[in-house]
Amino acid sequence: MNTAKLETTVGIFMLAGILCLGYISIKLGKMELLGGDYYKLTAGFDSVSGLKAGARVELAGVEVGTVDRIALDPKGNDRALAQLKIRSGVKITDDVIASIKTSGIIGDKFIMLKPGGSDRFLKDNGKIQETESAIDIEDLVSKFIHGKVE
Structure with a gap:
């Protein structure tokens, strides 16, 4: 017993x-076991060099989401589309600017959102219109070495 x-x-x-x-x-x-409480946005970039799925998305220095996936634009205009998962409580204005930034000198890439002055917000499956691609350090150094800096 x-x-x-x-x-x-x-x-x-x-x-x-x-x-x-x-x-x-x-x-x-x-x-996330059940998908989490997020909504999705899409941003098109000329280059997403170094950005990976799972990278953080920041607004005012605060992490508000992650990069869900990255793919080529199916419309064939040689752009990369990054799909972002943004927490539901975070409101993103429709005139936001999405920029690919680097943490430190050789750190990971992430997307920084700079809000605009609009009072309209993006909804689920919305598209961010204004984007800034990552700065290609190798390209800049090459231009500097070969004297083609503009």
Whole structure:
């Protein structure tokens, strides 16, 4: 009788421990089990060099979302489309400017949103019209070395 009670107690503690580890893993890994509470926006760039899916999206220095995926524009105008997942409580104006920036000198790329003065907001599946592509350091150095700086 004592052995059965001890085994049941140990089993309950093991189950609770596994559930706690799973919860912590999901929270620390910033995973979403049911899709999360986000809306999607799309931004077109001439170049997304170095930007990866999962990169952060910032507004006023605060992370407000992530880059969901990056693909070529299916309309064939040689642009890259970045699909952004923005937290539902964050309102993005329709005249926002999306820029690809770098954290530090050789850090990761991320998208910085600069709000405009409009009072209209983008809705789910909206498109950001104004974008600034990443600065290509190699191209700048090459132009400087070969004397073609403008």
